[in-house]
Amino acid sequence: MTDPLVIFDMLLALAIVALAAASLSVRDLFSMIVLFIIFGLLSALAWVRLSAPDVALAEAAIGTGVTGALLLKTLHHLRYVSGTLNQQTALGVTPVAPVPMGIILANAGFCGLITLGLVVAFLGAPATGPGFDALVVEAMPQSGVEQPVTGVLLNFRAYDTLMEVVVLLAAVVAVWQIERGLSEAPAPVMGEVWQGFARLALPAIVVVGTYLLWVGAEASGGAFQGGAVLAAVGLLLLLTRAYVPQPAHRGIARGAFVLGTAAFALVALLVASGGRVAFEYPLEHAKTLILLIEGVVTLSIAVTLAALFHGREPVALIEGGPNDT
Amino acid sequence: MTPDLIYGLTGIAVFGIGLVGALCAQDRLRRVLALKLCSVGAGFLLVVGAWREPPATTDPVPHALVITGIVVMVSATAVALALIRRLQTLETTDEH
Numbered sequence: 001m002t003d004p005l006v007i008f009d010m011l012l013a014l015a016i017v018a019l020a021a022a023s024l025s026v027r028d029l030f031s032m033i034v035l036f037i038i039f040g041l042l043s044a045l046a047w048v049r050l051s052a053p054d055v056a057l058a059e060a061a062i063g064t065g066v067t068g069a070l071l072l073k074t075l076h077h078l079r080y081v082s083g084t085l086n087q088q089t090a091l092g093v094t095p096v097a098p099v100p101m102g103i104i105l106a107n108a109g110f111c112g113l114i115t116l117g118l119v120v121a122f123l124g125a126p127a128t129g130p131g132f133d134a135l136v137v138e139a140m141p142q143s144g145v146e147q148p149v150t151g152v153l154l155n156f157r158a159y160d161t162l163m164e165v166v167v168l169l170a171a172v173v174a175v176w177q178i179e180r181g182l183s184e185a186p187a188p189v190m191g192e193v194w195q196g197f198a199r200l201a202l203p204a205i206v207v208v209g210t211y212l213l214w215v216g217a218e219a220s221g222g223a224f225q226g227g228a229v230l231a232a233v234g235l236l237l238l239l240t241r242a243y244v245p246q247p248a249h250r251g252i253a254r255g256a257f258v259l260g261t262a263a264f265a266l267v268a269l270l271v272a273s274g275g276r277v278a279f280e281y282p283l284e285h286a287k288t289l290i291l292l293i294e295g296v297v298t299l300s301i302a303v304t305l306a307a308l309f310h311g312r313e314p315v316a317l318i319e320g321g322p323n324d325t
Numbered sequence: 326m327t328p329d330l331i332y333g334l335t336g337i338a339v340f341g342i343g344l345v346g347a348l349c350a351q352d353r354l355r356r357v358l359a360l361k362l363c364s365v366g367a368g369f370l371l372v373v374g375a376w377r378e379p380p381a382t383t384d385p386v387p388h389a390l391v392i393t394g395i396v397v398m399v400s401a402t403a404v405a406l407a408l409i410r411r412l413q414t415l416e417t418t419d420e421h
Binding site for chain 1: 326328329331332333334335337338339340341342343344345346348349350351352354355357358359361362365368369370372373374375376377379381382383384385386387388389390391392393395396397398399400401402403404406407408409410411413
């Protein structure tokens with residue numbers, strides 16, 4: 001007896017591997033990015049099949065959506081900056097001497113050996129090793145939420161999540177520093193249709209993002225998925241030029257970047273000051289505290305991801321780069 | 326044939342393809358994308374490790390780890406892409 005879902009799984013697995021190979025071997029960089037986006041969405045689908053809807057949402061929204069937008073923006077920048085000097089730079093390909101075929105083959109051979117070793121290790125691993133599932137199920141009543149992944153992210157392993165928000169903050173600081181004084185690539189011309197689409201889509205995206213945040217306590221969703229969906233609002237506003245970042249808004253933006261980390265750390269310190277371990281929330285306030293952290297962190301993530309997409313910090317439009325810092 | 330076996334092998338294959346790409350790709354954008362493929366492959370293995378036969382519930386700890394990994398990866402990608410944009414600008418202004 002063959003389960004029809006097994007056939008679906010095999011076809012999906014084949015499509016994922018083929019798309020991964022195609023996105024690296026296709027010559028045109030725009031096609032590469034589009035193939036990668038399809039690859040990411042199909043991977044998210046595969047993770048739904050493995051009963052990991054939270055991870056699938058995060059991969060679809062952040063790993064594919066935001067990453068895809070970042071890649072397309074960079075490609076636009078590379079093509080604009082390098083102009084159309086010759087075919088190679090027009091394609092965005094960095095002109096370098098070709099690597100000898102022997103080195104490529106040797107590298108590919110070693111990668112093949114590593115992959116083979118991983119396959120042997122994977123097939124030889126015990127089918128069901130001891131996991132944390134029993135421990136989590138046991139501790140869930142003390143977490144204040146009903147969704148295990150949210151409980152792990154914001155209660156049992158809250159330090160990881162705090163550090164993750166810090167990494168996002170560090171990324172936006174680094175991007176602003178790297179692109180300081182960089183000339184601005186002109187925004188692509190968007191037609192009337194795009195404006196209308198933004199007007200229709202924006203309210204819906206706001207509702208979906210907020211819903212994802214709210215539902216995270218009981219079902220799949222949460223701060224990171226909701227934040228990424230809300231970041232799409234920022235991307236649309238930036239692309240339609242409905243919002244043009246002004247130098248005067250830098251203070252607000254910086255505040256929003258830090259807000260998530262600060263609120264998260266503050267809650268930990270307050271909890272710790274009551275004679276408890278940091279993140280050992282008192283049970284009666286656990287859900288309130290978790291929702292508070294999630295709400296603030298969502299806002300911070302949305303603003304940070306939109307800022308990562310925009311790149312440079314907004315500066316006054318005067319020749320010679322930033323005039324005040 | 327269970328989903329964990331199929332998708333576990335898929336994850337390893339994607340990781341291997343990403344590894345070859347990261348070592349052999351010529352241009353920077355493709356190399357960053359290859360590393361992203363590696364991270365998705367690693368994510369596959371963690372999600373497969375968390376999977377249990379349907380009546381049992383999955384292990385939420387690896388799921389939380391993968392979500393953390395996805396957010397860290399997008400931060401790293403954003404910084405790498407900013408460096409690529411900056412490098413390209415420096416190179417093209419040097420040539421003229």
